[in-house]
Amino acid sequence: MLITDLIRKSILELKPYSSARDEFKGEASVFLDANENSWGSPYPIAYNRYPxxxxxxxxxxxxxxxxVRPExxxxxxGSDEAIDILFRVFCEPGLDNVxxxxxxxxMYAVQGNxxxxxxxxxxxxxxxxxDVPAILSLVDERTKLLFLCxxxxxxGNLISSDAVTELLEKFKGIVVVDEAYIDFANSVSWANKTDEYPNLVVLQTLSKAWxxxxxxxxxxxxxxxxxxxFNKVKYPYNIGLATLAIVEQALQSEAQYRSFVEQLNADKSILKIELADLAFVEKIYPSDANFILVKVRDAQVVYDYLAQNGIIVRNRSKEVNCENCLRITIGTTAENEQLIALLKGMA
Ligand SMILES: Cc1ncc(COP(=O)(O)O)c(C=O)c1O
Structure with missing residues (x-):
């Protein structure tokens, strides 16, 4: 399979915007090439320069x-931008499908629309x-992307690695594995399989565990x-200097990230035990993420009661196979206790 066969013709032929910072590769001390404000900015940090x-x-x-290699x-x-770019790179409007x-x-469907x-x-x-056979039966020559979350x-569950492997091998378009919640799972990332599978794109984010x-x-x-x-299609300076500076600092504190993951996973276990004790809770689905899906007797009643008491969860009842299901994010230990105390009052 040739990846270039999947890419939109206009993108294959695109001559990307070439920024001043792209063009000049040497050393310089005076930058008069990008129409910035050389005097500075109204902050102590030099935000007057493009990132x-x-x-x-x-x-x-x-x-x-x-x-993985930096390239x-x-x-x-956000990984939302990556989802948008997947459509821009691969999907010919009005012709292709995912x-x-x-x-x-x-967001996959929103971006598709x-x-x-x-x-x-x-x-x-x-x-x-x-359902691998059902997925493959939907594929035609204009199917560009398959989203696996x-x-x-x-x-909240991981997708079985056998299913991912089978789809990577049998689907001749791009398999997108969205791992926004992978940090909470006891599982390796698919990112390390990108050399093996040329049609694999893995999404991750700093929005959750980090x-x-x-x-x-x-x-x-x-x-x-x-x-x-992706780099050809993205806005030239799509991440700002302030964000880059904070991320650079944050990525040094791997210990903080690990402690968030441990804390959230430990609190998730406690929350599951507490929820299981409530009479109106019918099912707690296994979760490898920082939230749990819970089936209750009447999701709208529980949702309204919590909202009236200042706690917002997500009612996912309108989703396929999620009737009467609430998606509850794991909060701080105190927030989880507050949630359980309220729910106990309802039972
Ligand atoms: C599965 C999944 N993918 C991607 C995202 C987007 O994350 P962000 O744009 O914050 O990186 C989310 C956000 O909730 C998500 O649940």
Whole structure:
């Protein structure tokens, strides 16, 4: 399979915007090439300069953390930007289609709609695992992307590695494995398989375990060819200097990240035990993420009661196979205790 056969013709032929910082490679002390304000900015930090378009410092650090080469990483405004770019690179509006496996993360379909791309749906089975024959039966020569979310949002489970492998081998388009919640799972990332499978794109984010949702930094990891096209299509300076500076600092504190993961996973176990004791809780689904999906007798009643008492969870009842299901994010220990105390009052 040739990846270039999957890429939109206009993108293959695209001559990307060449920024001043891309063009000048040498050493200089006076920068009169990018129409910046050379006097400075109204901050002690020099925000008057454009940032590195390819975010090399951060990618070097991520390369060590993720065990991939820096050139295999694309950084975006959250992994949501990577989802948008997947459509821009691969999907010809009005002609191509993609496959999603509901119930799953809502942005795949939203981006498909924005980009005029048909969305085909192969629902996950009763165990929230892919129905591989059903997926393959939806594929035609215009199917460009297949989105696998592992651990899946909103169900919380990992997608079986056998299913991912089979799909990587049999589907001749791009398999996107969205690992936004992988840090909480006791499982290896698919990012290390990108050399083996040329059609694999893995998404991860700093929004969850790293505690940086407000900064908006996510990534796509794939082979250099695909990431090269991502870089061609992205806005030239898509991550700002302030964000880069904070991320650089945050990525040094791996111990903090590990402690977040340990704490959230320990609190998740406690929350599951407490929830299981409540009479109106019918099922707690296994979770490899920082949230749990809980089936209750009447999700709207529980949702309204919690909301009236100042706690917001997500009612996922309208999703396929999620009738009466609430998705509950693991909070701080105190927040989880507050939630349980309230729910006990309801039982
Ligand atoms: C499965 C999944 N993918 C991607 C994202 C987007 O994350 P971000 O854009 O913050 O990196 C989310 C956010 O909730 C998510 O649940």
């Amino acid at each position: 590195d378009p390819l975010q090399k410092t951060i990618k070097n650090r991520l390369s060590a953390l993720k065990n 295999q990483i694309f950084l975006g405004n 496959i999603i496996l509901p119930p799953t993360y809502g 924005i980009h005029g791309t048909e969305i085909r749906r192969a629902p996950l089975n009763d165990h929230f695992q892919p 592992s651990p899946n949002n909103p169900t 505690g940086l949702a407000g900064l908006r930094v996510g990534m796509a990891m794939s082979n250099e060819t695909i990431i090269g096209y």
